[in-house]
Amino acid sequence: MADIITKATRESFGEALCELAKTNKDIVVLDADLSAATKTSIFAKEYPERFFDCGIAEQNMIGVAAGLAASGKIPVAASFAMFATGRAFEQIRNSVAYPNLNVKIAGSHAGISTGEDGATHQCLEDIGIMRTIPNMVVLNPADHYEMIEATKAAINYDGPVYIRLGRLAVDSFNDPKTYKFELGKGITMNDGDDITVIATGLCVNEARKAVESLKEEGINARLINIHTIKPIDREIIIKAAKETGKIITVEEHNVIGGLGDAVCEVTSSECPVKVRRVGVYDRFGYSGPAKELLDIFGMTESNIKKVIKEELGK
Amino acid sequence: MNAEERKTLEIFSCKARKGAILSTFNAKSGHPGGSLSAADIYTYLYFKEMNVKPDNPLWEDRDRFVLSKGHCCPSLYAILALKGYFDFSELESLRHVGAMLQGHPDMKSTPGIDMSSGSLGQGISAACGIALSAKLDKKDFRVYTLLGDGECEEGEVWEAAMFASHHKLDNLVVFVDCNGLQIDGTTEEVAGVEPLDQKFESFGFHTVKIDGHNFDEIEKALNEARQIKGQPTAILAKTIKGKGVSFMENQVGWHGKATNAEEYKLAMDELDARLKELEG
Numbered sequence: 001m002a003d004i005i006t007k008a009t010r011e012s013f014g015e016a017l018c019e020l021a022k023t024n025k026d027i028v029v030l031d032a033d034l035s036a037a038t039k040t041s042i043f044a045k046e047y048p049e050r051f052f053d054c055g056i057a058e059q060n061m062i063g064v065a066a067g068l069a070a071s072g073k074i075p076v077a078a079s080f081a082m083f084a085t086g087r088a089f090e091q092i093r094n095s096v097a098y099p100n101l102n103v104k105i106a107g108s109h110a111g112i113s114t115g116e117d118g119a120t121h122q123c124l125e126d127i128g129i130m131r132t133i134p135n136m137v138v139l140n141p142a143d144h145y146e147m148i149e150a151t152k153a154a155i156n157y158d159g160p161v162y163i164r165l166g167r168l169a170v171d172s173f174n175d176p177k178t179y180k181f182e183l184g185k186g187i188t189m190n191d192g193d194d195i196t197v198i199a200t201g202l203c204v205n206e207a208r209k210a211v212e213s214l215k216e217e218g219i220n221a222r223l224i225n226i227h228t229i230k231p232i233d234r235e236i237i238i239k240a241a242k243e244t245g246k247i248i249t250v251e252e253h254n255v256i257g258g259l260g261d262a263v264c265e266v267t268s269s270e271c272p273v274k275v276r277r278v279g280v281y282d283r284f285g286y287s288g289p290a291k292e293l294l295d296i297f298g299m300t301e302s303n304i305k306k307v308i309k310e311e312l313g314k
Numbered sequence: 315m316n317a318e319e320r321k322t323l324e325i326f327s328c329k330a331r332k333g334a335i336l337s338t339f340n341a342k343s344g345h346p347g348g349s350l351s352a353a354d355i356y357t358y359l360y361f362k363e364m365n366v367k368p369d370n371p372l373w374e375d376r377d378r379f380v381l382s383k384g385h386c387c388p389s390l391y392a393i394l395a396l397k398g399y400f401d402f403s404e405l406e407s408l409r410h411v412g413a414m415l416q417g418h419p420d421m422k423s424t425p426g427i428d429m430s431s432g433s434l435g436q437g438i439s440a441a442c443g444i445a446l447s448a449k450l451d452k453k454d455f456r457v458y459t460l461l462g463d464g465e466c467e468e469g470e471v472w473e474a475a476m477f478a479s480h481h482k483l484d485n486l487v488v489f490v491d492c493n494g495l496q497i498d499g500t501t502e503e504v505a506g507v508e509p510l511d512q513k514f515e516s517f518g519f520h521t522v523k524i525d526g527h528n529f530d531e532i533e534k535a536l537n538e539a540r541q542i543k544g545q546p547t548a549i550l551a552k553t554i555k556g557k558g559v560s561f562m563e564n565q566v567g568w569h570g571k572a573t574n575a576e577e578y579k580l581a582m583d584e585l586d587a588r589l590k591e592l593e594g
Contacts, residue, residue, distance in 0.1 A: 028450070055477070059439070060470055063437075063438070064440070066440045067380075067429065067444040068444070069443075070421070070444060091470070094432065095439070
């Protein structure tokens with residue numbers, strides 16, 4: 001097992017961009033006055049001639065990115081998830097996705113773990129919003145190592161990608177020696193048969209801890225990490241539905257439109273099984289320390305364990 | 315510009331207007347009013363100003379045009395056809411199922427369209443991005459965009475204007491088709507978007523006001539724009555919505571409505587008479 005690195009995925013993303021830009025001269029980074037927070041500042045420092053601060057004007061930033069992509073650049077436009085996907089939704093739809101332009105959109109401070117800033121900044125809808133747009137790939141990496149590989153894959157993929165970044169420092173759990181990122185492919189992290197837990201983003205590690213600790217109680221749950229929410233890995237979900245009969249999804253997002261819904265869309269048409277969705281139940285968040293909020297909203301180990309046991313009638 | 319040159323441009327313009335009327339009539343929908351007001355600007359750009367290769371539409375050193383007021387594409391499509399990007403007969407199936415010519419410009423389906431557009435306010439941002447890429451690559455191609463005056467009510471236009479002047483995009487020319495009308499009435503009644511010259515000037519643009527139907531003035535403004543270093547240019551072109559078809563001129567109602575059979579004949583007769591006059 002590799003060393004555990006405790007780092008916010010936004011920081012891993014900023015570092016990865018910088019590394020990729022060494023050899024890929026087409027990468028251009030845009031931000032909307034949040035580079036210190038989205039960590040595109042790391043890139044800006046290294047490559048000031050390829051970094052453009054668009055000011056607090058997200059709609060124009062996305063349009064500029066579209067124009068850059070139309071001229072062969074690989075623009076990465078970063079802001080908070082709320083403003084990137086919310087304020088600039090229509091620019092993303094019409095100027096980026098409709099012409100299928102090679103723009104990468106990075107949304108930081110996604111989810112309830114944005115913490116103290118409260119409801120206005122805790123974006124719980126970005127995955128749903130981005131998932132409904134044709135041509136859009138949606139990524140939600142879970143730890144440092146996964147973010148590095150996901151960033152690489154996003155840059156190498158020719159087309160629009162939305163990548164979700166977290167504010168909170170989280171422990172890594174993947175081993176870079178064996179870890180392989182494949183766009184659109186889920187990762188089976190534990191091959192149990194009692195029930196399946198499908199998680200995304202920082203919830204993956206919480207689900208992993210829950211699944212590991214339940215082994216001591218004789219419960220062997222399958223654990224799947226879905227880093228690519230669109231296109232979703234249908235095969236891995238159908239197989240899990242058939243073999244374990246019950247699915248729990250865990251995400252830091254509104255249960256409407258997120259991972260849980262994406263999984264239900266597959267199971268309901270291919271192999272209807274009960275899917276219990278752990279997430280935010282159609283409400284806004286509020287201020288508080290990230291870790292406390294994650295606990296309150298049930299996205300940490302203890303609640304995931306509880307839900308697994310409930311579903312197994314134990 | 316000499317008289318012969320001017321006449322040649324006027325012939326192209328007249329044919330573009332015919333194309334706009336024909337295509338929207340066949341589509342039973344579309345936007346004739348703004349297509350007619352912008353026709354002379356398109357004509358000058360494609361037949362005099364821009365360095366393009368219709369047989370190689372994606373040539374990377376070409377000048378680019380982004381139609382920010384995407385709904386005024388029927389006459390632009392006609393100009394692209396006249397320039398040789400595709401056959402003029404494509405205009406007959408504008409907006410039909412399976413047609414190459416979509417209701418709003420689609421860069422993926424139509425040769426010569428440099429950027430998809432249609433949602434107002436967005437084209438100018440894309441034009442800024444293209445102009446910025448030219449700066450990054452030290453290429454000397456130029457970027458042109460056309461906005462409606464009503465479109466300038468969109469906040470994004472001013473975000474983009476700020477960006478263009480902050481980044482000294484002197485390779486960018488922003489035309490505004492100032493026909494003074496929008497769907498719900500005159501621009502003055504609806505939101506009071508003027509004075510646009512003062513707005514663009516205060517946003518850091520080199521700003522010129524011209525008659526958008528006068529090729530000499532268009533030429534002068536564009537030549538002037540090439541001399542301006544360190545700031546983008548805004549050309550505020552005073553135009554007549556519906557220009558060239560007498561019953562459409564300055565009428566709010568012809569924003570987004572196609573002609574019926576009777577109106578179609580009247581409009582085409584008028585344009586044909588004008589064309590005959592020009593061609594002698």
